[in-house]
Amino acid sequence: MVLVLALGDLHIPHRAADLPPKFKSMLVPGKIQHVICTGNLCIKEVQDYLKTLCPDLHITRGEYDEDTRYPETKTLTIGQFKLGLCHGHQTEILLSFSEAAKGCTKDLQFDAFVTCDSCGK
Template structure:
């Protein structure tokens, strides 16, 4: 089962559109479920994601003002309990310790979070944390302040029992690069 984890679009406020290179990869019928970590900021992005896969789980991001989406959600895939949130209410934002507390509160084996616009994947305290980054490469406040370039990215998760295979898609110099990672649930 392939699950697309994506978010932080900020279309049209901070980015004009999703890259054509990514659009060519996100073909309807290939993805079983989408977990969107918020900051869609337009109904056209929501409609596009629903076109790619009708099974869309969505949480509210800091800039999804009119969204009725929840702040967080939880699903089970294989033997994993997966929590997901935008991360804008985690204080301090992107703090591994604060995210670890949230994962424990959610009783999650994997915590998906957004809000920073930067891809991250790491293990801490028996939990695996994944931030898919910004689908459009839209800058966040700290990137603008630091004159940092945000790399467009998303991830595909393939759960096989107690093993998560993570495919990280990023655009570098106009080309899509894919990195494969694996996480095995501790026994």
């Protein structure tokens, strides 16, 4: 079994001091095979922490990330599945899922589209 942690919009330290303790206690290094993050980690220390859980870390850029080197979109393969990854602030909230996926990923082919943007518009 492959265990994938998908998360985003952590906003640490701007909106939260850290991950919730109950959630953090479940994150054991070596158990997770892939970490995918849709952005808004905000600071490098959060990326460093996620790397301690799993070296296979994939991040796309949210509008509040200090590290501007994160890509806007990313496509990756985990097992037999091809995933499209995008934060989502690039799309309008009223777009349908298929329109958002098409606009954000520009004709990339994938089996699942992982996005978030809990910030609202």
